[in-house]
Amino acid sequence: MAFDYDLFVIGGGSGGVRAARVAAQEAGAKVGLAEEDRMGGTCVIRGCVPKKLMVFASTYRNMFDDARAYGWELEDGDFHWPKFQKHMSSELDRLEQIYRNLLKDANVETYDARATLEDAHTVKLSTGETITAKHILIATGGRPQLPGIPNDDLGITSNDIFHLKELPNSMLIVGGGYIACEFAGIMNGLGTEVTQYYRGAQILRGFDDEARGMVADQMKERGVKLHTGTNVLEMEKRDGGIWVKSTTGQENIFDQVMFATGRTPNTDALGCEGAGVELGRRGEVIVDEYSQTKVPSIYAIGDVTNRVQLTPVAIREGMAFVETVFKGNPTKPDHELIPSAIFTQPEMGTVGLTEEEARDREPIEVYCTSFRPMQTAFAGRPDRVLMKLVVSQETRVVLGCHIVSDHAGEMIQLAGVAVKMGATKEQFDQTCAVHPTISEELVTMKTPMRTA
Template sequence: MAFDYDLFVIGGGSGGVRAARIAAGEHGARVALAEEYRMGGTCVIRGCVPKKLMVFASSYAAAMEDARAYGWDVKTGPFDWTVFRAKLDAELDRLERVYRAGLDRAGVTVHDCRATVEDPHTVRLADGGTVTAKHILIATGGRPFVPEMAATAGAMTSNDIFKMDALPKSVLIVGGGFIACEFACILNGMGVHVTQYYRGEQILRGFDGEARGHIAELMRENGVNLHVGTDVLGMKRVEGGTWVKSTDGREAVYDAVVYATGRVPNTEGLGLDEVEVKLGRQGEVVVDEWSQTAVPSIFAVGDVTDRINLTPVAIREGHAFADTIFGAKPTRADHELVASAVFTQPEFGTVGMTEEAARDDRPIEVYATSFRPMQSAFAGRPDRVMMKLIVCAETRRVLGCHIVAPGAGEMIQLAAVAIKMGATKEDFDRTVAVHPVMAEELVTLRKPVRTA
């Protein structure tokens, strides 16, 4: 059978665009891609990139306070959201053009419309007609989940924060994952009065317990009104904002409410059920280690598969798919020891096993320290950083590294290289410290604080 394309990609985010570019540009495949919103996906348009720019913007108030402590005559006014928002929009427009230019150079045909799967080799386009392809790649990512009560009351999601016309004076953030915690810190840093509810016993579920507690304490010290073991009982729009009643009986009116209670795979209405692509309990596309679905011609990468929902992972999966199918280079994406960063203030960088997971698996030693860094101490701030290594007591390999500190995202990238290579605690010990920097503590931790 003759197909219109060798590959049709549904979704213009990081994973889909990488797969399309590699398949077409490096392996010579005939490729088309459909994106119904904006090229770049969650990361570029409504996720990592605009969020990190907001992190930068929100950090300057504290930096200017430090500058005064260091002797600078710094005079500041309130944060101007409208100035920042205009520059943010311009930057996202620029990045979208970069994504489109990359696809164009690779020879990928782009359809700016929604696409759905009609059969194992046919895609229907919302602007009319169908196209056929030997292979179809689903790369539609995920979307925020909002309960019906919150949606009815006009609650925002993380997607909406970047589009605000003005900053609210007060905001309630519901959720305790990394998105909720990041935006709590961002908005707090921009001068918004932030309250955060999380129904669990501690924020950042799934991360290292000691690090979670450390971050929660620092968030409270920095001004976030954080309540754990607390959920929303009632919510409605009222004059002047949104009235919220919590499970502990507290009632308040907020200028805005943001729900960050999780994300779900973007598979609704794609036609996958009809062609017998297997979906999981949350609607995720079930794939094997080659990103192949139960239908041999249909593959999926990125957050829509709900494996590791990180942009660099989606990119690796998309690249591996293209190399395997079109480059005669069978490649499986490596999901082991993937480092990540949570852009709270201060940041949290992590790679490998948590203390809780490691101690349930094997005998371990825990090396940890917490201290006031030089810059903060001089400025009179009470901030404390945390450094932690989880070590296998038998093999001496470092199983996990957890850092809560300014610049932790930068530090963990380098620590991840060593841990991925199988570094032992003695390898860390043999490494001469760089002084005076916070990260030197990672190679000067001599005695375990506990064993398990």
């Protein structure tokens, strides 16, 4: 049977674009791609990139006090949301065009349309066209979901926050994951009075307990009103904003309520079941270790599979897919020892096992230090940082590294190389310190804080 394409990709996010481009350029495949919204997907258009730009914008708030402490004579400035928003929008337009140009230069044919599965080799576009392909790759990503409580439509999600007409004076952020905590820091830094509710005992569940405790303490020190063990019980529109009653009995009115209570895979009405593609309990596409679904011609990568929801992981899964299907080199995407950063204020960088995970597996040593960094201590700020290594007693391999500090994301990228290579504590110790830096503590901690 003759197909229209060797590969048809549904979804123009980071993973789908990379897979399409590499299959076309390096494997000579004829490739088509459909995207119903904007090229670049969640990361570029409504996630990582605009969020990081907002992080940058929000951190200038402390600059004026810090600069004066260092001898500069200047007055506090005002933040102009519309000016920043316009510049951010222009930057996202620029990046989207880069994605489109990359696909065009790779001879990938693109369709600005919604694509749904018809069968193992056929997709139907919202324009009415029907297209056949030898292989189909689902890369539709995920989206934020509302919690399903009465009147939750009064709230917004992370998709909406970039498009606010004006900055709210007060905001409730509901959730305790990295998205909730990142935006709590952002909005607080931009001058909004931020309250955060999280139903659990501590934010950032799944991360190292000591590190997430440090982040929580620093968030509160910087002005975020963080309430754990708390959730929204009722909410309604009232004069002056959105009235919210919490499960602890508190009643407040906020200008905005943002829900960051989880994400769901974009498989609604995609046609998966009709095509024989199995979905999981949360709507995720079920795949094997090579990203292949139960239908041999259909694969899936990225957040739609609900494996590891990180942009670089989706890209690596896309590369592994191309190696497997178009280059004859069966390749499993590597989901072990993935470094990651949470752009809270302060940032948290992490790779490998948490202390809690490691001690459940084997005897460990924990090397840890917390201190006030030179730059902000000089300016009189109470900021603290945390540097932590989790080490196997038997093999001396560094099982985990956790950093809470400004620029932790930059540090953990490099520490991640060493941890991925299986470096031992002694090899860390043999590395000469770069002084004076925060990161030198990673190679100067000689005595374990505790064993477990």
